[in-house]
Amino acid sequence: MSDALDAFMGHVAEKHGGEREFLQAVGDVMSSVIPVIDRHPQYRKAAILERVVEPERVVMFRVPWMDDQGVPQVSRGFRVQFNSALGPYKGGLRFHRSVNLSIMKFLGFTQIFKNALTTLPMGGGKGGSDFSVRGKSDGEINRFCRSFMTELFRHIGPDTDVPAGDVGVGGREIGYLFGQYKRLTNRFEGVLTGKGLDWGGSLVRKEAAGYGTVYFACEMLAAGGHDFKGKTVAISGYGNLGFHALQKLNQLGAKVVTIADEEGFIYEPDGISGEKERYVQDLWSVHRKNLEAYAEKYAVEVKPGRPWNVPCDVAIPTAAENEIDEDDAKALVENGCRLVVEGSNMPCTREAIGVFHEKGVPFGPGKAANAGGVAVSGLEMTQNSSRISWSRDEVDHRLREIMSRIHTACLETAERYGAKNDYLAGANIAGFLRVADAMLQQGIV
Amino acid sequence: MSKAVSEFMEAVKARNAGEAEFHQAVEEVVESLIPVLDKHPEFRTARILDRMVEPERTILFRVPWMDDNGKVQVNRGMRVEFNSAIGPYKGGLRFHPSVNLGIIKFLGFEQVFKNALTTLPMGGGKGGSYFDPKGKSDNEVMRFCQSFMSELFRHIGANNDVPAGDIGVGGREIGFLFGQYKKLKNVFEGVLTGKGINWGGSLIRPEATGYGCVYFAKEALQTRGESFKGKRVVISGSGNVAQYAAEKVIELGGSPLTLSDSSGFIVDEAGIDREKLDFVMNLKNVKRGRIKEYADKFSGAAYHATDANADHNPIWDVKCDVALPSATQNEINEVDASNLVKNGCLCVAEGANMPTTPDGVNVFLESKILYGPGKAANAGGVAVSGLEMTQNSMRLSWSREEVDAKLHDIMISIHKTCAETAEAYGTPGNYVNGANIAGFLKVANAMMDQGLV
Numbered sequence: 001m002s003d004a005l006d007a008f009m010g011h012v013a014e015k016h017g018g019e020r021e022f023l024q025a026v027g028d029v030m031s032s033v034i035p036v037i038d039r040h041p042q043y044r045k046a047a048i049l050e051r052v053v054e055p056e057r058v059v060m061f062r063v064p065w066m067d068d069q070g071v072p073q074v075s076r077g078f079r080v081q082f083n084s085a086l087g088p089y090k091g092g093l094r095f096h097r098s099v100n101l102s103i104m105k106f107l108g109f110t111q112i113f114k115n116a117l118t119t120l121p122m123g124g125g126k127g128g129s130d131f132s133v134r135g136k137s138d139g140e141i142n143r144f145c146r147s148f149m150t151e152l153f154r155h156i157g158p159d160t161d162v163p164a165g166d167v168g169v170g171g172r173e174i175g176y177l178f179g180q181y182k183r184l185t186n187r188f189e190g191v192l193t194g195k196g197l198d199w200g201g202s203l204v205r206k207e208a209a210g211y212g213t214v215y216f217a218c219e220m221l222a223a224g225g226h227d228f229k230g231k232t233v234a235i236s237g238y239g240n241l242g243f244h245a246l247q248k249l250n251q252l253g254a255k256v257v258t259i260a261d262e263e264g265f266i267y268e269p270d271g272i273s274g275e276k277e278r279y280v281q282d283l284w285s286v287h288r289k290n291l292e293a294y295a296e297k298y299a300v301e302v303k304p305g306r307p308w309n310v311p312c313d314v315a316i317p318t319a320a321e322n323e324i325d326e327d328d329a330k331a332l333v334e335n336g337c338r339l340v341v342e343g344s345n346m347p348c349t350r351e352a353i354g355v356f357h358e359k360g361v362p363f364g365p366g367k368a369a370n371a372g373g374v375a376v377s378g379l380e381m382t383q384n385s386s387r388i389s390w391s392r393d394e395v396d397h398r399l400r401e402i403m404s405r406i407h408t409a410c411l412e413t414a415e416r417y418g419a420k421n422d423y424l425a426g427a428n429i430a431g432f433l434r435v436a437d438a439m440l441q442q443g444i445v
Numbered sequence: 446m447s448k449a450v451s452e453f454m455e456a457v458k459a460r461n462a463g464e465a466e467f468h469q470a471v472e473e474v475v476e477s478l479i480p481v482l483d484k485h486p487e488f489r490t491a492r493i494l495d496r497m498v499e500p501e502r503t504i505l506f507r508v509p510w511m512d513d514n515g516k517v518q519v520n521r522g523m524r525v526e527f528n529s530a531i532g533p534y535k536g537g538l539r540f541h542p543s544v545n546l547g548i549i550k551f552l553g554f555e556q557v558f559k560n561a562l563t564t565l566p567m568g569g570g571k572g573g574s575y576f577d578p579k580g581k582s583d584n585e586v587m588r589f590c591q592s593f594m595s596e597l598f599r600h601i602g603a604n605n606d607v608p609a610g611d612i613g614v615g616g617r618e619i620g621f622l623f624g625q626y627k628k629l630k631n632v633f634e635g636v637l638t639g640k641g642i643n644w645g646g647s648l649i650r651p652e653a654t655g656y657g658c659v660y661f662a663k664e665a666l667q668t669r670g671e672s673f674k675g676k677r678v679v680i681s682g683s684g685n686v687a688q689y690a691a692e693k694v695i696e697l698g699g700s701p702l703t704l705s706d707s708s709g710f711i712v713d714e715a716g717i718d719r720e721k722l723d724f725v726m727n728l729k730n731v732k733r734g735r736i737k738e739y740a741d742k743f744s745g746a747a748y749h750a751t752d753a754n755a756d757h758n759p760i761w762d763v764k765c766d767v768a769l770p771s772a773t774q775n776e777i778n779e780v781d782a783s784n785l786v787k788n789g790c791l792c793v794a795e796g797a798n799m800p801t802t803p804d805g806v807n808v809f810l811e812s813k814i815l816y817g818p819g820k821a822a823n824a825g826g827v828a829v830s831g832l833e834m835t836q837n838s839m840r841l842s843w844s845r846e847e848v849d850a851k852l853h854d855i856m857i858s859i860h861k862t863c864a865e866t867a868e869a870y871g872t873p874g875n876y877v878n879g880a881n882i883a884g885f886l887k888v889a890n891a892m893m894d895q896g897l898v
Contacts, residue, residue, distance in 0.1 A: 015521070018463055047517035051509055054519050057596065058505035064496055064897050072492045072897050074499050076460070150898075151502065444509045444517055445595075 005034045012053055019102035025109050026053055032428035036417045040436070046444070048436045052112075055105060057081040061151040063129060065144045068137050077148050079127035081161055082108040085438035088159055089125030090115055090377065092166030095144075095173065097132045104128060107166075111374075113431030114367045117406050120378035125161055127152070133168045145176035153181050158190045158384065164377050165194040190384025193377040202380035204395040210244025211396065212372015212403050213316060213343040214252065219407035220339055220362050220423075221314075229253040234312040234337075236260040237319030238280050241343050241370070245318055250277055258307035260319060261291055265307035266300055311335040317347035324348045329355035342366035353424065368410050368427040375402045449482075450475055457498055464547030470554050471498055477881035480870050485889075491897075493889045497557070500550060502526040506596040508574060510588045522593050524572035526606055527553040530891035533604055534570030535560055535830065537611030540589075540618065544575045552611075556827075558884030559820045562859050565831035570606055572597070578613045590621035598626050603634040603837065609830050610639040635837025638830040647833035649848040654796060655689025655771065656849065657825015658817075660856035662767055662794035663697065665815040665876075668864065671766075671791065673699035679765040679790075681705045682772030683729050683736050686796040686823070690769050691722055703760055705772060706736045710760045713739075713746040757781050764788045771796030782808035795819035810875060821863050821880040828855045 005027075012026055030049070037043055063075040078101065081089040091111040094104075104126050112124025131144055155161060165174055174194045181191050188200075195201040204211070214228075221227055231254045235242055238259040246256050255271035259280060266272075272280060276298065283289055295302045308315065308328040315337050317323050321344070324332075329352035332340065340356055341364035342348060348356075348363075356363040376399055383389050390398075406427075413433070414426030450472070457471050475494065482488055508520040523546060526534040536556040539549070549571050557569030574593060578586050600606060610619050619639045626636055640646040649656070659673075666672055676699045680687050683704045691701040700716035704725060713721070721743060728734045740748035749759055761768065761781035768790055770776055774797065777785075782805035785793065792815035795801065799819060801809070809816035832851055836842050843851075866886070867879030 045517075047509070047519060050519045051507065051517070054507040054521060055505065056507050058503075060500070060503040060505075062496065062499040062501050066897055072496070074492065074495050076499065444511055444592075 002035065005030055008034060008049060011050070015054075016102075016105070019105060021106035022102045022109065025106040029109070029113060029428050029432065032425045033432045036429060039417075042440060043436050046440055048439055051439065052083065052432075052435065053109070055080050055082045055108065056084060057155075058101070058105075059151075059155050060101070063131070063144065063147050063151070065140070065147045067140055075129050075131040075144070075148075077127070077129045077151060078104045079152060079155055079161070079163075080104045080108040080125055081155070082124045082126070083112045083435060083439075084123035085435050085442060086116055087121030087123050088157075089161035090122035090164070090374070090381075091125040091127070092164045093169045093173075093177075094126070094128035094166040095131050095133050095168035096128070097130060099128045099130045110367065112435055113428065114371050115374055115378075116431040116434040117368055117409060117427060118371050118375040118378060118402055119405050119409075120375060120382075120402070122162075122374070122378050122381075125163070126166075127163055128166065128169070131168075133173070138172075141173065142176050145173055146180045149177050149180035150184065152177075153184045156181075156191055158381070162190065162377075162381055163192055164374070170194075171196060190381050193380040195380070200380070200384050202376055202383055202395060203390065203392045204399060205376050205380060206240060207244040207247075207396075208376035208399060209370050209373035210241045210246075210318070210343065211248045212375065212399055213241070213318075213341060213369045214245050214248040215372065215400050215403035216364055216369040216407055217314060217316065217339065217341040218252070219404055220341065220364055223407075223411065224362070227252070228314075231255065231313040232257055232311065233314045233316060234258045234307050234310055234332075235316045235318050235343070236265070236307055236323060236347075237317075237344065239284060239318075242318035243281055243285075245316055245343055246272065246277060246280065249316075254314070257312060258310055259291070259294075260307045262320075263291060264302040264304045266291055266294055267303060267307070267310055268298075268300065308332050309335065312337055314339045314341070316341050316343050318343035319347065320344065321346045322349050324352045326351035326355055328352060333359045333361055337361065340364065341369045343370055345370070357422065362421060363423060365424045365427055367431070368406050368423060371406055372399055372403055375399060447479060449479060453494065456495075460499075461547075461550070464550060466551035467547045467554065470551040474554075474558065474881050474885070477878045478885055481882050481885065484870075487893065488889055491893060493892055496892065497528065497885075497888065498554070500525050500527045500553065501529060502600075503546070503550075504596075504600055505546070508576070508589065508592050508596070510585070510592045512585055513582055520574050520576045520589070522572070522574045522596060523549050524597060524600055524606070524608075525549050525553040525570055526600070527569045527571070528557045528888060529568035530888050530895060531561060532566030532568045533602075534606035535567035535609070535827070535834075536570040536572070537609045538614045538618075538622075539571070539573035539611040540576045540578050540613030541573070542575050542577045544573045549573060555820060557888060558881065559824050560827060560831075561884040561887040562821055562862065562880060563824050563828040563831055563855055564858050564862075565828060565835075565855070567607075567827070567831050567834075570608070571611075572608055573611065573614070576613075578618065583617070586618065587621045590618055591625045594622050594625035595629065597622075598629045601626075601636055603636050603834070607635065607830075607834055608637055609827070615639075616641060635834050638833040640833070645833070645837050647829055647836055647848060648843065648845045649852060650829050650833065651685055652689040652692070652849075653829035653852060654823050654826035655686045655691075656693045657828065657852055657856050658686065658769055658771070658794050658796040658822050659690050659693040659697065660825070660853050661817050661822040661860050662769065662792055662815075664857055664860035665792050665794065665817055666767070668874075669791070669815070673697035673767070676700065676766040677702055677764065678767045678769060679703045679760060679763050680769045680771055680796075681710065681760055681776060681800075682770075682797065683725060684771075687769075687771040688722070688726055688729070690771055690796055691717055691725075694767075694769075695719055695722065699767070702765060703763055704736055704739070705760055707751065708735055709737060709748060709750040711736055711739045711746050711748050712760075712763055713743060715745045757784065761785050762788065766791050768793045769796050770800035772800065773797055774799040775802050777801040777805045779804035779808055781805060786812045786814060791815060793817065794822040796823050798823065806877065810877065813874060815874070816876060817860075817863075818877050818880055820884070821859050821876055824859055825852055825856055828852060 410426035863879030
């Protein structure tokens, strides 16, 4: 680590003591940014780094609710309104036992730069609660969401802060939250995204992250004069993200040979398409079944381990954090993999990313490649503000354009700052520059 | 510690990791409350205590400002809106390098109970920043205050949250903060207390804590058929609290014997009279001199320098009937407390916040002398803040006599509540239990009435 990075991180650690996840997120971004910031002395002078790591506003609040036994429960609600230089705060709500201030700040901080990359007018934020939806009745979740929104409503709004879903917050929770917001303010407006289609949601929202990842991968291939036609692709998860990546890859003529979960993976050398694709679509989301069911139906075996040992041209991890480690990365490269694009958040370890860089395998980091999800959230805001709903094609077309712009921004920025073809550095720096310039122009606020 | 307390504290610590001061404050209160919860199962059913230890709302915010060299500085602002069951959030702002979330939550939690004791409609809150006004120019302090208020204004209001001063926030800072609030909202209202006398401040605000402390002690003495007349009174400190405590003691016929500052203390066996007190006020408030000069001026007085290595402070070994610690936290330890008791001290009333260590408090409680803890005895300060709010809401200013009479009534009422509650819960004469339980009951009953919010 450079002296400048060391010194800065020391300063941050002092002011945000004990917030491990947050400090790591700041370190990740700053390790790309600090080496190039000397080109912009005006950022130093305006203390942009010192200001960008301090949330503009954090609200923590008591969330009392009554469980089905009539016992009062107390949870803690959070909303970190991290940065509004580029637009209203935007970022998901997470309801999970593990939620604490450090995790909220970590997610809010990374959201700033991801949102900046989309080119849409969205600042960065994150929120949630240590409430766990698991094992709760529908009535309990309804009461919790109502109590949560009874405080949150005064801090958010379509031009102020627009939360979305995240872990533990899906369509049902967004519905309950929206209902209570409307009840309290008596306003029907685009204060949340991820809404139901009949009441302000956007088409292609569900598909957005998966399609967007594949669009981003397309751009990376095109930069080397290739496309997906006839390419062999390995993916992992087959949830919302993984399935829609699979679907788009098939549409583009690729051959997807793997899907995986915690138990193992399926290898289909001839590809998962047609009827098999449709079966995968419903496997978890409708039937709540896992790969065993698929293996039985199509007479294949569930192989133990992870799918990164099979020969493929492109790997798109779409499951868990750290699912590709250094050995997986080496195996991929040896088996001829020529491109790795992250569909999920942080599936590749730092060491794995190091292997890809060393071997010259283009690597698309999640913060750029899976920004399609939040981008379509941004398009949901646009549709709400203009009181119009776009067709599937219109949203999809805009999504594709946005992913192309993100790709260009990463590539050009990387080259301009002496890290040619390093999409990770490009993404970190491009996102940061957009935010930093806006902060500079808006003065010391 | 009982099992119930230790289990409860485990949960509080897990939820509020790393906030040592807050844990301590909660533990101290909870220990007094066990007999209350046994007597009131409805509080357990409604999980009042679990709800009470979770602040209703905490706001942390970025405070960027530019120093005199044109360099951009970033601080963090905080406001903990802890409990509004009995009135708008109320509590001071502290600007000091030691400020962090744990300390602000600790102070906010204590404030809930102290405010409840005053009988006035005030909830509890606290706020501040780790900004240090020491060594800053007036302009830097102004720019900081303006930036601080540029965020805080949206969270406070005369019927919502009314901050006051605290360490590092005096008349100057309250002025800058009020100016910016008014500029942003275009509303002239009682959103802060401790204001200048020409723009909404209250008379008796500077005197309030010292006077109030003596009023409390007077009530306590009366329970044993005693009064201040002819009593020897040891007072530590020489700031606002100590000066006005001395003034009121003189007025009631007592004889203040001592005053101190961080360098040492003076003893005047002849007693500090009105004329000598005027000298002290001029010395401390105008000349900014040291208390040692008192002994140079008045021949009967002796000066003793502070010995940082000693295991006790000899000021508490001066024979007295009443002691009013009015300097700083932890100034009376176990040895000092024993010295006071041994020398026949009847009554200790705390003008400062937490001047007695927990071991010292135990000595007082065991010896059954009259011990008035700060949260009761020095509540006069926040009580007059509450009266400032009343005057602002009425658009009227009361005379000195009027405010003083109300302050006196409030202190009588606080004393009565503490004494009666202590008795009702089986520890007659124990003002610590009385204060904790009475404050809690008022807040808890209001929360019960207002439902699960």
